[in-house]
Amino acid sequence: MNAPAPCLIHNGEPVALSRVPRLSWADFRETVLQACEREGRVAALFGQPLSDDTLRLWAVLAHDDTGQLQLGYTEVGDAYPSLTPACPQTHWFEREIAEQWGVKPEGHPWLKPLRFHPSHRSGKDAWDRAAEVAIEPCVTDFFRVEGDEIHEVAVGPVHAGIIEPGHFRFQCHGEHVFHLEIALGYQHRGIERALVGGPNGRTLPYMETLAGDTTIGHTLAYCEAVEALARCSVPARAQVLRTVALELERLANHTGDLGALANDVGYQPTASFCGRIRGDFLNMTALLCGNRFGRGFVRPGGVLFDLEESRRADLLQRLTAAAADTANAVNLLWNTSSVRARFENTGWLSRDHALALGLVGVAARASGVERDVRAQFPSGHYRFAQIHVSGDAAGNVFARAYVRWQEIQRSLAFLQEQLRHLPATPLQTTPGALATESVVVTLSEGWRGEICHVVLTDPAGRWAHYKVVDPSFHNWMGLALALRDQQISDFPLCNKSFNLSYCGHDL
């Protein structure tokens, strides 16, 4: 049996649909499993409806060692044998496919709805629910541990803090957590479906609010996809400014997270200092483009705002001041033994689990998995200016906090280096018509981790299908596993150390 030659592409490299091999089910399965065995991972696995009976299953496999992305698809009917038992990474993806298109992954060990919406194909439902039955969010069979002394604690969707809605079910014995099940979907807006037929006037606002705290990350992935399909090259100055915005987003969020972690263990000084410094970083983004979250800055073809000399100097000066403040505030954490006692030995996730679940971003790097799109799948200015991959092998809350601190320091040094000299080029080019019947995959390293956009165009050059994978999509299961055999009172701390997005997951 000869499988067709694999279709290997780079981040942001468009390829005609005709060049992507159509695999038989056996080859498709083999391709996915082989990639996962070699520490590769599933960057995206999704269904594209071809007709009422046929669903095209796409797989985007990322090979961190070679920096290549492998594309392949196969076609399935109403059911297919599940990949999850052999490859746990696909667990969440297969639930998504089942829910969206009513296709059953047979033998899936944990087949439950993910976002609690009706199937996108009328008359098809993976759970054979009648069409007129209303689907309530998070009304599902939760895993239960039985026993006299077992109790169940349900948290959410309304939380005590100002955060997004999500539901958490704990199976506990006293303070000890046996199992945590996370049910999301309250933030489902149907963005992927709304994007089909685009790009249009709504596309960019959607991208900027896919996950509100990752505006630059998602918009960048989108813009790079458009630019790749239009074969347009972005001026160097715009590329540098984009990385500046992306790193500022990372700095603001990482600093905020460290403050929030301090707050969760009741350590006030770092909590309040970091809260303020996060605002400083947000204000730097506002200095760059007039919006604290970077909305309206990155556009296909370039960026909308320049950083002229006076503001460049101002930004550099503010960065220097913020760097000193951050070091002061964050080093308090590492020098306070009671804080370290809380962070260490809490929320442990092994490297094996991180690999098996296909974790990305800070959570993966903190479990000793070296994964960073900026280093392994660089695009834009990261091709010329490298950032060292941060990491820690401990896999606990401390490691996730410490990786953030490493990244803060590296991002600060990177920005100070890049801002010293900006290339003198225009800010924008106009992307032309998009390539028709093509596919492009763009990855960008948002502050949470790998953001993956897969865009398929139709014969008119419009979006035939748009797939977004937020890092949270990979990582929510990691949080659930990290909480096994932990204390229930440590959940908020573990949760904050992952700090995943609800709307980025729910889309």
Added chain:
Amino acid sequence: MNLLSLIPPVLALILSPLLLGVINRVKARFAGRRGPPLLQVYYDLAKLLRKGAVYSRTTTWVFRAGPVVGLAAVLTALCLMPLGGVPALWKFPGDFILLTGLLGLMRFAMVGAALDTGSSFEGMGASREVWISALAEPALLVALATLARQAQELSLTRICAALSEQHWLHTGPVLALVVVALGLVLLAENARIPVDDPNTHLELTMIHEVMVLDHGGPDFAFILYGAALKLWLFAALVTGMVIPAGSLSPWPNLVAGLGGVFLVAIGVGVVESVMARLRLLIVPQLLVGAGALAATAFLLGLK
């Protein structure tokens, strides 16, 4: 009954919410913030007292009785506590055992009210509260017994009056151990860091706060006020044994006692600012440690 004895309870009634304000101000200063007004707790109490209360249909009279019984218990306990050389309103041999009993009654009422809601959060908080107080209470009793033994007296007023600088000179280590043990019990009983975090919004980590989630309006005002009075009670106890009562004339003595109470509040604020909260499983070790310190002090005091 000495009219002067009305002074300590009246001062406690008026000034105890200020203690919380002082703690918050100290914490804010450490964190580089300006912090809420010193009188914020008074404003909160006034606001809560004007509000109505909402009662869940699953609750019974147990839920409503909780805050009232709790406040009544702590008010009664206040009448047993001397301050700055002024004798307590009531004093009789063994009154310190009644004091711990009244604190136990306050807790029992709160735990009963929490369990009455049937909420998994409140049940969790009640279980933690009982678990922690089961360890804090022996430490408190042994510490008080040690003091009684040292002072050769059996009522709080007489104990505080009998303790003098001579005791600190001759059996300083014993008293120092008791102060540390009482300090730890104070932090635990008043739901302060490192045992509990009064500022957290995270139900899963709370101990005291989670038990009162369902209380609102005047009921919650009673709970807040009761907590302030309880803090005052412990601060007065620690002050009473640290500042020798017999050495000063009455009025400076009272001022010193009052100052001591606020110094304790500042101390609590400092502790909360320089350390994180302990992991819940470590808390019993801390309290068993407090009990061990108190027991050691007791044995040392036997000679």
